Amino acid sequence: xxxxxxxDPKVVDSARQHAANVAHDMQKFxxxxxxxxxxxxxxxxxxxxxxxxxxxxxxxxxxxxIKEAGGLPTGAAYWMGNxxxxxxxxxxxxxxxVGAGKLEITKLPTCTQEEAAAxxxxxxxxxxxxxxxxxxxxxxxxxxxxxxxxxxxxxIVATGNIYEDVIQAQAAARQGADIIAVIxxxxxxxxxxxxxxxxxxxxxxxxxxxxxxxIMRKALDEVGEEVGRYIRLCNYSSxxxxxxxxxxxxxxxxxxxxxxxIYGILFRDINMQRTLVDQYFSRVIIGYCxxxxxxxxxxxxxxxxxxxxxxxxxxxxxxxxxxxxxxxxPEEQMGLGHAFEMDPSIEDGFLYELAxxxxxxxxxxxxxxxxxxxxxxxxxxxxxxxxQDALFNLISVWTGQSLQLLxxxxxAIHTPHMQDRYLSIENAQYIFxxxxxxxxxxxxxxxxxxxxxxxxxxxxADALLAEIEKEGLFSTIEQGKFGGVKRPKDGGHGLxxxxxxxDNYFNPFIPMMLGGEE
Amino acid sequence: xxxxxxxTTQVDLTKVKPYGDTLNDGKVxxxxxxxxxxxxxxxxxxxxxxxxxxxxEPNVTYYHELCPGYTFFVVYGxxxxxxxxxxxxxxxxxxxxxxxxxxxxxxxxxxxRDIVVVGASIESDAHTVGIDAIIQMKGFHGHFGLERFxxxxxxxxxxxxxxxxxxxxxxxxxxxxxxxxQTVTQKDIHIMNxxxxxxxxxxxGLRDKMILTCGxxxxxxxxxxxxxxxxxFGPGKYAEHVMSFVMQEVKKRGWEKxxxxxxx
Numbered sequence: 001x002x003x004x005x006x007x008d009p010k011v012v013d014s015a016r017q018h019a020a021n022v023a024h025d026m027q028k029f030x031x032x033x034x035x036x037x038x039x040x041x042x043x044x045x046x047x048x049x050x051x052x053x054x055x056x057x058x059x060x061x062x063x064x065x066i067k068e069a070g071g072l073p074t075g076a077a078y079w080m081g082n083x084x085x086x087x088x089x090x091x092x093x094x095x096x097x098v099g100a101g102k103l104e105i106t107k108l109p110t111c112t113q114e115e116a117a118a119x120x121x122x123x124x125x126x127x128x129x130x131x132x133x134x135x136x137x138x139x140x141x142x143x144x145x146x147x148x149x150x151x152x153x154x155x156i157v158a159t160g161n162i163y164e165d166v167i168q169a170q171a172a173a174r175q176g177a178d179i180i181a182v183i184x185x186x187x188x189x190x191x192x193x194x195x196x197x198x199x200x201x202x203x204x205x206x207x208x209x210x211x212x213x214x215i216m217r218k219a220l221d222e223v224g225e226e227v228g229r230y231i232r233l234c235n236y237s238s239x240x241x242x243x244x245x246x247x248x249x250x251x252x253x254x255x256x257x258x259x260x261x262i263y264g265i266l267f268r269d270i271n272m273q274r275t276l277v278d279q280y281f282s283r284v285i286i287g288y289c290x291x292x293x294x295x296x297x298x299x300x301x302x303x304x305x306x307x308x309x310x311x312x313x314x315x316x317x318x319x320x321x322x323x324x325x326x327x328x329x330p331e332e333q334m335g336l337g338h339a340f341e342m343d344p345s346i347e348d349g350f351l352y353e354l355a356x357x358x359x360x361x362x363x364x365x366x367x368x369x370x371x372x373x374x375x376x377x378x379x380x381x382x383x384x385x386x387x388q389d390a391l392f393n394l395i396s397v398w399t400g401q402s403l404q405l406l407x408x409x410x411x412a413i414h415t416p417h418m419q420d421r422y423l424s425i426e427n428a429q430y431i432f433x434x435x436x437x438x439x440x441x442x443x444x445x446x447x448x449x450x451x452x453x454x455x456x457x458x459x460x461a462d463a464l465l466a467e468i469e470k471e472g473l474f475s476t477i478e479q480g481k482f483g484g485v486k487r488p489k490d491g492g493h494g495l496x497x498x499x500x501x502x503d504n505y506f507n508p509f510i511p512m513m514l515g516g517e518e
Numbered sequence: 519x520x521x522x523x524x525x526t527t528q529v530d531l532t533k534v535k536p537y538g539d540t541l542n543d544g545k546v547x548x549x550x551x552x553x554x555x556x557x558x559x560x561x562x563x564x565x566x567x568x569x570x571x572x573x574x575e576p577n578v579t580y581y582h583e584l585c586p587g588y589t590f591f592v593v594y595g596x597x598x599x600x601x602x603x604x605x606x607x608x609x610x611x612x613x614x615x616x617x618x619x620x621x622x623x624x625x626x627x628x629x630x631r632d633i634v635v636v637g638a639s640i641e642s643d644a645h646t647v648g649i650d651a652i653i654q655m656k657g658f659h660g661h662f663g664l665e666r667f668x669x670x671x672x673x674x675x676x677x678x679x680x681x682x683x684x685x686x687x688x689x690x691x692x693x694x695x696x697x698x699x700q701t702v703t704q705k706d707i708h709i710m711n712x713x714x715x716x717x718x719x720x721x722x723g724l725r726d727k728m729i730l731t732c733g734x735x736x737x738x739x740x741x742x743x744x745x746x747x748x749x750x751f752g753p754g755k756y757a758e759h760v761m762s763f764v765m766q767e768v769k770k771r772g773w774e775k776x777x778x779x780x781x782x
Contacts, residue, residue, distance in 0.1 A: 160704070160705070170585065171584055171585035171588065174585045174586075175584065175585065186642045186643060186644050186702055186707075187642040187644065187678060189644070190678060203642055203702060203704055203705060203707045204702045204704050204707075267644075267646075268644070268678075269676065269678075302646075302647055303646060303647075303650055303654070304656075305656055343659070345660075376647065377659075379753070380735070380753060412735055413735075414703075414704075415704060417551070418551055418584050418585075418588060418590075419549065419550070419551045419584060419590045422582070422584050422590060484654070484656075
């Protein structure tokens, strides 16, 4: 496809190569380490679920016991496999005994790594078969009842009560939404465990739990069949439990998950070593089961200036793309993020936003680009806000974005009311339909404002990526190059949950998932 | 102040009501949802409800089914209620408001040392947008943040900061003022968080040794005072408003030579 922005393919290739080198460099670090959340994920995939009598999730109870005994470098897969060999019980039964204080999993006689691996293999295969069946179910729905056109209309529900969320989500689907995201309760990202069971209390959102996933999945399948459109479910594989929530999402057929290689570091002050190791396993799972991940570049623009820092968004998109390549995620599942967040008082701001969105589309032609609405400059003037959202919708359909998180006219006032969602959906449907093929009709003036802006941003992104490659990702983040936020390598939450792998460590899921095995 | 039209001279300020295009027409637009099935009965229900609210001649201009059982309305009506404008009292933050450069100069001339502030979005609130708008160099909407002020040292601790950690930092750096930001207001979580902060300050015996302020999109000076804060900053307030208050308060309290908390 000819570039409408007259982008120099050499600059694009150079930026991508720098990002690939950054990711490869980091991957060496990642492969030497594991984390408590990675190990808990293995247990969850082996069927461990539930809580002990004081509501500690059993995956935490078991991993904590292994960690305290110094057994983490060997990995939970070995200890669980060994316990199966020694006791003849299932992982769930073993975890329950650990939870009841009846068993110390590291104090049993030990078998060889091969024996432990052989013991868990039937369960590994069973889990992978279950996940593949969920993927097949999604594909079957898409083939039979179909789906909405891109840009998909993506809305959030955030009542705090999963049953109330169901009502809001079904209403939104009937109004035309294609994707429902259940916003998590404030502060869940910093919990070092995943809560259990259905939940009805939350602030600014609803807990991500496996049971809540199941409840919402069922509700969306029902309403999808009713409206004749598959309704995608979105949640957050981010924070301290990235891979665990990815695993839950894979098992319960989520379709979209927020998942960014560096978001947690910058915006939740999670330790960078922890996040980078966690993001790898989470992305391997996401790639395997057909979930579209959404990266969080839009957030840089809430702390940094959208006009001046546009190149950091592009640079981060390249980095997120290359980390995803290493996790074997197909381009069609890469929901690289960006946002319409420039100060509306900038002269020609619309042209710069258009340049950025068009550029993202050209650089990542097959990606499922996720476009985020104005939030920072929404004021409580709902009438003006509705117009800002309209301009955002126009750029989206014009430049062929894939996932459109709908702006709400009441942004900055409250979490959306039912009527806010309707007005937003109506706004987007009107503009998407009315301007459907605008992009195919319009070209940009050679060396005009739009072309020059895009060329300038990609050049700066390339330069930034060259610098990151030279200095390394850790050091770049320490210096505050992304989002204007500085984070120390040994600071933040969750560093104590990172450890170096021992010689005999193994995680059976990563090689099998990367190989696409069933 | 200039006024728009001659008609405003005829306004009876003791009996004010909304203005559409004619004085005292009382015109108001309303948009709301009722949990009733879409249909003519729904429209009639909306009309009667608006009437019961005290509006005359309610006119349902638009209604639409949101989903089975819920109907959305746009309704116009003429208000009958009036308010006596001459009796209105709004608590406001005391003192003059200076711009960024003036603040820096004022501090240099009147305080003679740096003013130290520590800010954070506390407890469960993960939003940095408010505290960043006030502290970060870039500020917001063309209003630079405190990091760009002369004679001001500002620490931004970011979001989800426990009250205890914020107080510990304020003690460590001998802060003159603490700036607490709250964005999430669902189920009044901001009230709970702000109250906790004020109570902890009291319990630690620090309440009169530091200036305590809060801000956020749903915070007013009045609410802040009710919760035991010295000042509150809502929408449309920027770094210069916060610093103008803080520096004049430092002067009022005679802390010019009391950079250390133990001296206050």
